[in-house]
Amino acid sequence: MxxxxxxxxxxxxxxxxxxxxxxxxxxxxxxDIVPQAPVHVVVxxxxxxxxIMDVEDPQLFAGLLAFVQETAVKLGVDAEGFRSVINxxxxxxxxxxxxxxxxxxxxxxxxxxx
Ligand code: AMP
Ligand code: ZN
Numbered sequence: 001m002x003x004x005x006x007x008x009x010x011x012x013x014x015x016x017x018x019x020x021x022x023x024x025x026x027x028x029x030x031x032d033i034v035p036q037a038p039v040h041v042v043v044x045x046x047x048x049x050x051x052i053m054d055v056e057d058p059q060l061f062a063g064l065l066a067f068v069q070e071t072a073v074k075l076g077v078d079a080e081g082f083r084s085v086i087n088x089x090x091x092x093x094x095x096x097x098x099x100x101x102x103x104x105x106x107x108x109x110x111x112x113x114x
Contacts, residue, residue, distance in 0.1 A: 006096075006098050008042075008048075011044070012046040021074065021075060022071040024067060026045060027046065027063065029043045037106050038105070038106025039105040039106040040102065043071060043102075051089055052088050064099075071103055077105030082103055083105065084101050084102065085102040
């Protein structure tokens, strides 16, 4: 169910317009508004879960990662590689409390992150 004050729920139902790069019944990928790499996409489940720790059904992870995989192919970053990041809560630097995967690519990404 959509959470009324959640920006990603609003994006999921089209209330806030975005440039969707890949979409399915259950998941959506759209361009990050503050891109950190030539390719920077946010991948969300349409269903609201605050964080990775709030998912009860592991099938959601299966679907989400399969969707990330499809999105990487669609964006053409699969061969050269990319990074998938899920920030969780305060220390993870999560700023939007709707579970999402960052898909970053199009350049070499340093490790470790800051
Ligand atoms: P996090 O810090 O992991 O919670 O990531 C939230 C991400 O959402 C940040 O990279 C933001 O730039 C991005 N973001 C916030 N609002 C929007 C929006 N309206 N459309 C696209 N990306 C957004
Ligand atoms: Zn939400």
